[in-house]
Amino acid sequence: MPLTDDGNLHLYRVIALDHSMAFDGALWPRYSSILALGYGAPLFNFFPPTTYYLPRLLHVLGLPFVQAFLASMALYTYIAAWGAFLLGRSWSNNAGGFITAAAYVYAPYWLFNTITRGTLSEVAGLAILPFTLWILHKLTKNHNRRLFVAATLITAVFIVIHNIVTLHGAILLAAYSLFLALRSNQSLKTLGMLAEVGVLSVAISAFFWLPALSETHYTHITGTTEALSFIDPVRTLRPLADVLAFPKTADPTLFNPQVPITLGWPQLILGSISVLLAIKWRQRRGLVIFALLVVSGSVFLNLEQSAPLWQTLPLIGYSQFAWRILGVASLVLSLMAGVAIGQITNRLHSKWLVNGVLALSLGLIILLSLPWLYTPYIEVEANSFVDVLNYENQRRELSLSSYSEYLPARTEGAALNGTENIAKFQVNPVISRLDLPETIEVIRVSWQSLSVEFDLDASQSTQLDFQWLYIPGWTALLDDQPLEIEPTSPEGFLRVTVPEGRHTLQIALQSTQQQTIAVIISITGFVLLAAMAFMWKSSTEAEAIETLSQPASTASIIITVIITSLGVFMIKATVLDHTQNVFRSERFNAQAESPSINRLNASFNEEITLLGISTPEIAQSGEIASFELFWQLISNRLDHNYMSFIQLIDSDSNIVLQTEPHPPGNRETSNWIPDLYVSDAINFDIPADTPPASYDVQVGLYDVETGNRLNIHNAEGNIAGDMLLIGTIILTRPEETTEATQNTLYEASNLSLRIITGIQNQATVGNEINLNWQWQTHAQPNQNYRARLAWLDEYDQPVAYSGSAPMTPGYPTSQWQAGDIWTGHARLYVPGSLPSGDYSVGIQLLEANGEAVTAPHIIQTMSVQEPERILSEPRFATASNAHWINGLTLRGYSISKESQTIALVWQTTDRLDTSLRLFVQVFDDSALLAVSDGIPVDYTRPTTSWSTQEYITTHHTFELPLSDYQLHIGWYDPLTNERILLENGSDTLLISP
Numbered sequence: 001m002p003l004t005d006d007g008n009l010h011l012y013r014v015i016a017l018d019h020s021m022a023f024d025g026a027l028w029p030r031y032s033s034i035l036a037l038g039y040g041a042p043l044f045n046f047f048p049p050t051t052y053y054l055p056r057l058l059h060v061l062g063l064p065f066v067q068a069f070l071a072s073m074a075l076y077t078y079i080a081a082w083g084a085f086l087l088g089r090s091w092s093n094n095a096g097g098f099i100t101a102a103a104y105v106y107a108p109y110w111l112f113n114t115i116t117r118g119t120l121s122e123v124a125g126l127a128i129l130p131f132t133l134w135i136l137h138k139l140t141k142n143h144n145r146r147l148f149v150a151a152t153l154i155t156a157v158f159i160v161i162h163n164i165v166t167l168h169g170a171i172l173l174a175a176y177s178l179f180l181a182l183r184s185n186q187s188l189k190t191l192g193m194l195a196e197v198g199v200l201s202v203a204i205s206a207f208f209w210l211p212a213l214s215e216t217h218y219t220h221i222t223g224t225t226e227a228l229s230f231i232d233p234v235r236t237l238r239p240l241a242d243v244l245a246f247p248k249t250a251d252p253t254l255f256n257p258q259v260p261i262t263l264g265w266p267q268l269i270l271g272s273i274s275v276l277l278a279i280k281w282r283q284r285r286g287l288v289i290f291a292l293l294v295v296s297g298s299v300f301l302n303l304e305q306s307a308p309l310w311q312t313l314p315l316i317g318y319s320q321f322a323w324r325i326l327g328v329a330s331l332v333l334s335l336m337a338g339v340a341i342g343q344i345t346n347r348l349h350s351k352w353l354v355n356g357v358l359a360l361s362l363g364l365i366i367l368l369s370l371p372w373l374y375t376p377y378i379e380v381e382a383n384s385f386v387d388v389l390n391y392e393n394q395r396r397e398l399s400l401s402s403y404s405e406y407l408p409a410r411t412e413g414a415a416l417n418g419t420e421n422i423a424k425f426q427v428n429p430v431i432s433r434l435d436l437p438e439t440i441e442v443i444r445v446s447w448q449s450l451s452v453e454f455d456l457d458a459s460q461s462t463q464l465d466f467q468w469l470y471i472p473g474w475t476a477l478l479d480d481q482p483l484e485i486e487p488t489s490p491e492g493f494l495r496v497t498v499p500e501g502r503h504t505l506q507i508a509l510q511s512t513q514q515q516t517i518a519v520i521i522s523i524t525g526f527v528l529l530a531a532m533a534f535m536w537k538s539s540t541e542a543e544a545i546e547t548l549s550q551p552a553s554t555a556s557i558i559i560t561v562i563i564t565s566l567g568v569f570m571i572k573a574t575v576l577d578h579t580q581n582v583f584r585s586e587r588f589n590a591q592a593e594s595p596s597i598n599r600l601n602a603s604f605n606e607e608i609t610l611l612g613i614s615t616p617e618i619a620q621s622g623e624i625a626s627f628e629l630f631w632q633l634i635s636n637r638l639d640h641n642y643m644s645f646i647q648l649i650d651s652d653s654n655i656v657l658q659t660e661p662h663p664p665g666n667r668e669t670s671n672w673i674p675d676l677y678v679s680d681a682i683n684f685d686i687p688a689d690t691p692p693a694s695y696d697v698q699v700g701l702y703d704v705e706t707g708n709r710l711n712i713h714n715a716e717g718n719i720a721g722d723m724l725l726i727g728t729i730i731l732t733r734p735e736e737t738t739e740a741t742q743n744t745l746y747e748a749s750n751l752s753l754r755i756i757t758g759i760q761n762q763a764t765v766g767n768e769i770n771l772n773w774q775w776q777t778h779a780q781p782n783q784n785y786r787a788r789l790a791w792l793d794e795y796d797q798p799v800a801y802s803g804s805a806p807m808t809p810g811y812p813t814s815q816w817q818a819g820d821i822w823t824g825h826a827r828l829y830v831p832g833s834l835p836s837g838d839y840s841v842g843i844q845l846l847e848a849n850g851e852a853v854t855a856p857h858i859i860q861t862m863s864v865q866e867p868e869r870i871l872s873e874p875r876f877a878t879a880s881n882a883h884w885i886n887g888l889t890l891r892g893y894s895i896s897k898e899s900q901t902i903a904l905v906w907q908t909t910d911r912l913d914t915s916l917r918l919f920v921q922v923f924d925d926s927a928l929l930a931v932s933d934g935i936p937v938d939y940t941r942p943t944t945s946w947s948t949q950e951y952i953t954t955h956h957t958f959e960l961p962l963s964d965y966q967l968h969i970g971w972y973d974p975l976t977n978e979r980i981l982l983e984n985g986s987d988t989l990l991i992s993p
Helices: 007-024 049-059 065-091 092-106 108-117 120-141 146-158 161-182 187-204 206-215 221-227 265-281 285-300 304-312 322-347 351-367 385-395 419-425 513-534 554-574
Strands: 440-448 451-458 462-469 474-478 492-499 501-509 596-606 608-614 617-619 625-635 642-649 655-658 677-686 694-703 724-732 746-748 751-757 761-764 769-776 786-792 798-801 821-830 836-846 857-865 878-883 888-895 901-908 918-925 927-934 950-959 965-971 990-991
Touching: 007 049, 007 065, 007 385, 007 474, 049 065, 049 120, 065 092, 065 501, 092 265, 092 322, 092 554, 108 120, 108 322, 120 161, 120 187, 120 322, 120 385, 146 161, 146 187, 146 513, 146 608, 146 724, 146 965, 161 187, 161 285, 161 322, 187 206, 187 513, 206 513, 265 285, 285 322, 285 351, 285 554, 322 351, 385 419, 419 769, 440 751, 474 492, 492 501, 501 724, 554 617, 596 724, 608 694, 625 642, 625 901, 746 836, 786 821, 786 857, 798 836, 878 990
Parallel strands: 617 724, 761 857
Antiparallel strands: 440 451, 451 501, 462 492, 474 501, 596 608, 608 625, 625 677, 642 655, 642 694, 694 724, 746 751, 751 769, 769 821, 786 798, 786 836, 836 857, 878 888, 888 901, 901 950, 918 927, 918 965, 965 990
């Protein structure tokens, strides 16, 4: 089965229809008992099942459901080609008819619908549409009884296939009917007759559309549509270049291809030729002008400039996606292409030229459609209605709709559990819907899919909850008297109260009043159609249209079509399918060369591989930098979802920017398929006040449920952190500087602090402060300034200072220009020497030599807490006095063999402005036995909280060998992974107990 967006939904709807027709006892099942995890839902009351009768018939004849579905897609394509051929031939000739058919079924939108989306119902609707146009054209030429009946019935069938295609098709049919009437010799009579066709077809189809429109409030349809803003057509409007995009090389190994939704270029070229020929020769000028208006209008409705129309025109907003109008446009454009070929061949005097023009046109149409034909294929479990339940349960697409919008209004989807029903349906296609309470004795019961009849004896008044989902139409009778049904909450089950005693209880789903009225209207429409057909007067010739002739015979044209089609597909099967080419190319094929991709093959949690990345080397602040990441499952499918994100890191390891977390490729990882890779295109909006500098780019994944980042494993299988460095990017100055805010928080040496965030109101000594600050320069600075924070006492006297930091790491102030505004980032720490108390926190500018430019300027207040400090030296077994270059000193250590614990006593002689990590490793004959790694004292005493007067004892518990082992002790900066050196130049202290 091709990997499609919606194909599985339609496939399982076929199975649901099959179950309903077999067990629900309805030819048109408005409510299917197998849907919504087996609790029942009214899908087919709002989404017509018409399309699914063909694959259901094929299944009854012996085909498995998947093959029946694929065969139906092929048959609807042949039906569309047949209808388009008849339509094209009626306006041109046989050659024009074949080109109309080929241009339609090889149109990018048709292939997008069939192969990429798998929307069987929309395909069926678009397959019937050319028949409707053709029969109306025939009827206007000959006012014939049979044509009138056929036109009415075909139009009625078209209405009940796909709601949105019906909406777009109805607009086209109305305009087309007006056009046909205006060009007829009997305009008023023709218009009246076509209006009768429309009215009768609407009446005949009322059995579906009237309840579908009037009963939407019985479901979640309205609320879901309002809540999901991304299905607003306005959000899918595009530039003209996208609507008229060229074919894009297909990659059948890509899980989430961005398939162009466009009009075909051969069709556009032939359509343009039809316009030129109509101007020159006047033949079919009216038709071409009409078609040109339809195509132009459809294209305009896909452009961003059409947003006001989408927001004001009634009903059209239900299209969901603006590009759906291209279905109608593709048919009309194909007709223009057929008319062009018809006019050209009509003027050729050689059958060889006719067949040559036909072969060239047909070959180009098929050849340029080939990229849309390549798609991955997957295995789908679709053998019985139990697979429908499993699909709904796994995907939570309840009632077989993407957003569960067809669930009854009184039901909350999250409250439904399908596990028990799945087990029941595996045993029997008709299940019990009642958990019987002890107060009820069943004397007789008869279960059906949508009804039940009980003879029962109640020892006391009892509430019974029947596990069907409530919608209006469910009725209950107790001893032949109406009994009130009260839906439960939140499931929406049927609840009735049975009084004490012996009773007969009947529950069944009946037609609603609207449904009954709708059926009566449809029957009335059929009766009126029969009456009009019976009273029809003799046929009349309404107009005589000049036919387009051609020197080539029908047989030679058919042979040309067959040879050309087979020739193109022979080339595809023997050459294109097995090579890297402009139509098809596997990006990560072993022979493929992709110089723009940096191949990585980095493993995340040994579940997902980052195959490679495509990153820009240079970008401009104030613009968008585009990244593309390529992911793939390592082996099996996942049952959980991950989110990806990208960070820009400056030269001081500060996170400057981060993208919003999102499912990689906007596809949940639980839906990924092994052996197919995922393209994750990310547009990084870089603010204009981001300093021009070089930045590291790193990527990470985290688990949606736990929030934990996934570990990265190196080639040896060892954990190498949870963020992967994927490259660097250089940002250049923006074209326009950021507008300055009105307030100035601090000013010194022509530098103004505009914004500062990140300073806490309450903190513990050693806490990290991640500052975001925006600075503006009024004149070009003559040196590289830095800034720091100061903590002031109640007399506004400085008590302690943080370390200093550049305002914009990687872009020193000496490179700034007058008027520049930049947002920088700094990582500072609450000084470890601060006593507990309340302080004012100020900002202070420093010159390059470290001298303060001004006194600290108060920004806000902070309440500081200090930990309990050990000021006297603890006892230890062995003295050490190993010194690190940053002031850290190991005073001594003790090793307890009983508790298998190592105690290390530390002190610092200097203030520590970096939060370091301590590692203690146990080696035996050069083999690593155990390791302890982290922030000291179980992450409670970062080195930035240490005072020079206190002692810190860290404890490390291992399973120590009895003898001959060695301890490796050291410190490193987790931001750079660089180890701190000892005074002897080593990066590790060795202790041999």
